[in-house]
Amino acid sequence: MNLHTLKLKIDGIDVECTEGSTILTAAKAIGINIPTLCYLDGLTPYGGCRLCIVEVSGTSKLFPACATPVASGMEVTTQSPKLYEYRKMVLETLLAERTHICAVCVANDHCELQALANQHGIDHVSYERNWSTNKIDSTHDSLVIDPNRCILCTRCIRVCDELEGVHTLDLKFRGKNADVIMDQDEPWVKACSCTSCRKCAKVCPVGAIYVEGENIETTKIPDVAAFIVERRKRLK
Amino acid sequence: MRLNLTDVEKLPSGETSLKDDKRRGMLEKVLKDHDYQESALLEILHGAQEIYGFLDKELLTEIAGVLNIPHSQVYGVATFYSFFKLRKPGEHVVTACLGTACYVKGVEPIIAAIEKEFNLKRGGSTEDGKLSILQTRCIGACAMAPILSVDDVVIGKATKEVVIAHIKKVLGETNSETV
Numbered sequence: 542m543n544l545h546t547l548k549l550k551i552d553g554i555d556v557e558c559t560e561g562s563t564i565l566t567a568a569k570a571i572g573i574n575i576p577t578l579c580y581l582d583g584l585t586p587y588g589g590c591r592l593c594i595v596e597v598s599g600t601s602k603l604f605p606a607c608a609t610p611v612a613s614g615m616e617v618t619t620q621s622p623k624l625y626e627y628r629k630m631v632l633e634t635l636l637a638e639r640t641h642i643c644a645v646c647v648a649n650d651h652c653e654l655q656a657l658a659n660q661h662g663i664d665h666v667s668y669e670r671n672w673s674t675n676k677i678d679s680t681h682d683s684l685v686i687d688p689n690r691c692i693l694c695t696r697c698i699r700v701c702d703e704l705e706g707v708h709t710l711d712l713k714f715r716g717k718n719a720d721v722i723m724d725q726d727e728p729w730v731k732a733c734s735c736t737s738c739r740k741c742a743k744v745c746p747v748g749a750i751y752v753e754g755e756n757i758e759t760t761k762i763p764d765v766a767a768f769i770v771e772r773r774k775r776l777k
Numbered sequence: 778m779r780l781n782l783t784d785v786e787k788l789p790s791g792e793t794s795l796k797d798d799k800r801r802g803m804l805e806k807v808l809k810d811h812d813y814q815e816s817a818l819l820e821i822l823h824g825a826q827e828i829y830g831f832l833d834k835e836l837l838t839e840i841a842g843v844l845n846i847p848h849s850q851v852y853g854v855a856t857f858y859s860f861f862k863l864r865k866p867g868e869h870v871v872t873a874c875l876g877t878a879c880y881v882k883g884v885e886p887i888i889a890a891i892e893k894e895f896n897l898k899r900g901g902s903t904e905d906g907k908l909s910i911l912q913t914r915c916i917g918a919c920a921m922a923p924i925l926s927v928d929d930v931v932i933g934k935a936t937k938e939v940v941i942a943h944i945k946k947v948l949g950e951t952n953s954e955t956v
Contacts, residue, residue, distance in 0.1 A: 708847030713856040725852040
């Protein structure tokens, strides 16, 4: 391998990593945990949720750690009161955007959004909530999607495209009208390209996609993405 | 291999958008001009809309198949840009500007009044296909806000009374022509 090694500082700790790696992976290598939501090991970084924002010295701009490549001499701060407030705001806006009620959610206690909200001491949402009333699609034999719980992290879309390879799922429209669709916005049962592989349910960080009648603990295995990537290396 | 999408929505009249051989040939030319490249999807959608007037699911399915792009991705792109119309626009089209100036100057109540008066929803058409209302971003005449256009006529400093009267006149004209 002909990759340069770069030196940078994360939270005051000297790190050496290869060119092209991201701040997030560099931090992980030295045991620093940056909160993430849309990022998933094994999938292409999306940089959508903005939870992994970090400060880089020399600029007031905040960078998403999952999608920012490391640079030589970078000084990164991953935890600060400012970042904590920003992350809290991100989480609160996510909660306010759709109908997130943990008590009636299938993923209660196994939800990454809920866990992060707890970590950031969110006990209420200070923004006006936008109670979404999107239709639940339970036409599929086993898979159910409830768009009201969706945070549009696109993990399902990426796993469907990159690992399953069929790209049944995608996003339609944009902004507050955006939603996950199957094929050309068909009911799931009519989405012919779907292989019912359930990877979307496995990687969904919230209770938006789940398997009907299956224990949520059994369904949610987000690590499956990294696992598949690792296993596929054997094929080459 | 292409997936056979059996449940492609047909037009209300039952006809398919891809039947017309002349337009079909033009679409084929657009595709060929872009060398059937996946990266030319936007240009091809532009071309297809120019030929057919709008992009229905059958047309999008065809384009997705030819370019070998997932159907959901093509649909996602077509819905992302408000320029693309997924339903057949009405005979007459009202376009309301929802740019900042027009919004602040109150274009919203005007749209709501039109929706109520002619019984249609923004982005959609009336049942008889005579009128549809679309939203657009700034058309670059903010001093005249709020702005709506009815077909090619731009109405500046619009009020709901003036716009509705104008639409009625336009609709009336076609009615008298057909009678």
